[in-house]
Amino acid sequence: MSSQPNNAIPKYLQESEVSQECKDLIATLPIEKGWLANHLHQYQGFWHITRQLQGVLSCQKHFNALNSDILIVTTPKSGTTWLKALTFALLNRHKYPKMFQNHPLLTKNPHFLVPFLELDLYNDKDLVPNLNSTPSPRLFSTHIPYVSLPKSVIDSDCKILYLCRNPKDTFISLWHFTNKLKMEGTSTNSLEDSFKKFCNGVSLCGPFWDHVLGYWKESLEQPKKIMLMRYEEMKKNPSFVLKELARFVGCPFSKEEEDEGVIDDILKLCSFKNLSNLEVNKKGKLSSGQPSSIIVPKYLQEDELSEDVRDLISTLPTDKGWFVNTIYQYNGFWHVPRQLQGLLNCQKHFQAQDTDILLATQPKSGTTWLKALTFSLINRKTKYPITLNHDHPLFSNNPHALVPFLEFDLFHVKDVVPDLSSFSSPRLFATHLPYVSLPESVKDSDCKIVYLCRDPKDTFISLWHFSNSLRLFKGANSLKDSFDQFCRGINVGGPFWDHILSYWKESLLSLEKPKKKVMFLRYEELKMNTSFVLKNLAEFLGCPFSKEEEDEGLVDDILKLCSFENLKNLEVNKNGKRPSGIANKAYFRRGEIGDWKNHLTHEMIDQLNTIVENKMAIFGFKF
Structure with missing residues (x-):
């Protein structure tokens, strides 16, 4: 049987479009079977799919952080989409005051508005993106562990927002997510096999605990640079966390804004119910080929169990x-x-x-x-x-x-x-x-x-x-x-x-x-x-x-x-x-x-x- 043509494979699964430098590195790295792609490669102590590894190397070499930059960091399936929406709406609330009329979040997926460094901007083996037109403060995101961040991020005064989540919920959500993205004709990962891998630290950007600890330790050393948040706290008290986030990034809410209900409007705009029911998030696709409707419907969710x-x-x-x-x-x-x-x-x-x-x-x-x-x-x-x-x-x-x-x-x-x-x-x-x-x-x-x-x-x-x-x-x-x-x-x-x-x-x-x-x-x-x-x-x-x-x-x-x-x-x-x-x-x-x-x-x-x-x-x- 002939192999499937490369253009029929969505970008997030392609392994052929990597530089020679990346191929040479991969040949020397520990390898494991992937959850989604065929392989995971261990680089600097963490596991990456081939496409992500290309982006990590390019990003490390070419990205120059500015002191005014804001970087959202998570492990996969830790609330990334929600944090992107909240932070984008927070930073741009004066630019888009009519949140329910002309706001970009009504027509664009949060991942489009807040691109990943390694998956969206630096994932092309031959291109270095021109970020000069990106207005300040520039807002980016990444799943890269702290040890692999570009040196310019570590050396600059840019702000890092790190969101972590209960490991059991993270695992279940990651298991559903990776199974959903598998190509037709391929078998899904069993819960038992995926659980063993997760517990062995073999998951996207895993080990989970080392990823969290990398940023946790730095947040203790640099509390003005890194704000560490927990998904569970955001769920229980989102307005409080949003106000703390606004203060940390230097754009606190005024008393007038609080009295006018701006905080509630942002939370409503960025709510699960609102985002999941928007046309762009029900039928659209990201540039990687992933469907925008990446949220597992409630009838399949297992991460909200007591x-x-x-x-x-x-x-x-x-x-x-x-x-x-x-x-x-x-x-x-x-x-x-x-x-x-x-x-x-x-x-x-x-x-x-x-x-x-x-x-x-x-x-x-x-x-x-x-x-x-x-x-x-x-x-x-x-x-x-x-x-x-x-x-x-x-x-x-x-x-x-x-x-x-x-x-x-x-x-x-x-x-x-x-x-x-x-x-x-x-x-x-x-x-x-x-x-x-x-x-x-x-x-x-x-x-x-x-x-x-x-x-x-x-x-x-x-x-x-x-x-x-x-x-x-x-x-x-x-x-x-x-x-x-x-x-x-x-x-x-x-x-x-x-x-x-x-x-x-x-x-x-x-x-x-x-x-x-x-x-x-x-x-x-x-x-x-x-x-x-x-x-x-x-x-x-x-x-x-x-x-x-x-x-x-x-x-x-x-x-x-x-x-x-x-x-x-x-x-x-x-x-x-x-x-x-x-x-x-x-x-x-x-x-x-x-x-x-x-x-x-x-x-x-x-x-x-x-x-x-x-x-x-x-x-x-x-x-």
Whole structure:
């Protein structure tokens, strides 16, 4: 097979465009397998990709620092993008006073506005950049360790801003980032292999600890030259850190600026939410070929886990995930890390009320539809009368925004307990948690649980499509591999049969109690006789339809409002996104019964039918 043409390889992976001097040096250096590029080379005690090493050598030879220069320094994935945005906005706040109208950050990625010395300016083997036109103070950035900085930086009075981050968060973010940038057709790095390398100091600009210590020691010796910051402190108190940063670089905020809210405006302009949703950062590319959308979406993030979740995860069985790299088995069921964080917080802090309604499902069992139907049902007489003229919240909000998941939307932040006091009664929530993992307050209260299940073959096909749409890295899971995992019970919320049986058994037990607690629904019955099921649901929730409502066609209006075709074609569901980063359109594929016939072989059908029957028939449950 012929090698791939060099122009098809993005710049950040190219190793051929280096000078002879760099090639001669590389031949003498220790070498290791790279996380992203093929090789890492150890120079002056630190590991570099080939392209970066070319930039380090050129920069050391040619860069002349000015006393007024400001240099942002980080290890990769330590908050570089955020610090670049904050510092650029800080230094240029008088040049661009209307921050939300014509500010460069609205149309340019922070890495474009604050270039890396070694990766952007001095990375060409034959060119020395002309920096004469760069206005003072010149603002640059680098991942270069202190020992490898150009001598002019060390000898001058320029300012150095160094930002470090918790090593565990740095590692996880670096692992996701490097996997995302790998070329199509190449395998991703496993968590275990990458972790071993990181712990051995073999990572981009690693060892991590030596990089941090290099600048830490110099900051103690030269506190007026080097300001050392921690990402965690910036997150907890950004306004305080921003004011300290302004004083350090010689442009403190005036009292008038503070009173006018300039600090808050800068923080809002440079916020994760604002930057990640700008068009340039969703679809643009850097000159290196890297996509501007370098931020890992929330549904894949693992660096915001609490210490107790990290400790727990280290003890749990693991397996390959469908769209995240690893899933974990807890209480007999499989979870992605973010769900596990929400599960533990929810168990600890959620206090159910007797009037609460909880919609429980496995993923891809009709959750979105059930949310829309139930929200419309319980709010029809009070806040939101059913109307088809676009006044109803479902016309402008995805059903998942109106009926939040306990573990994904409310209790997923590691240090925050949500205030639910503003939720009007009856409070309506959703969950994918199995019954065994529900908070005790749910089990002990008189709250109502509505459980919806779906044929396992349709559930599997829908989950397979959905998971592939969420994959950050190139390449889809094969149907065969995913089917094998599903049959072994290894999927989000799985095993499929155990999840259903946990609620099925409780629904049977609740029949013997004065108040029925669990209503058990089947997607197929909901599709075939929707009005009948909706009326039964209304009875169960204590808000039955009156004869007048039925005569006026209210049941049909709710069904029309919540229909697949109506919801799918709404603007919010075609172009909107969930706070987690998942596109709303991902929840609307087909919504049909029997799509499995278009995908599964006869052998697959027989295999899954047999497994489900063997697992469930003894409990009186059949599909």
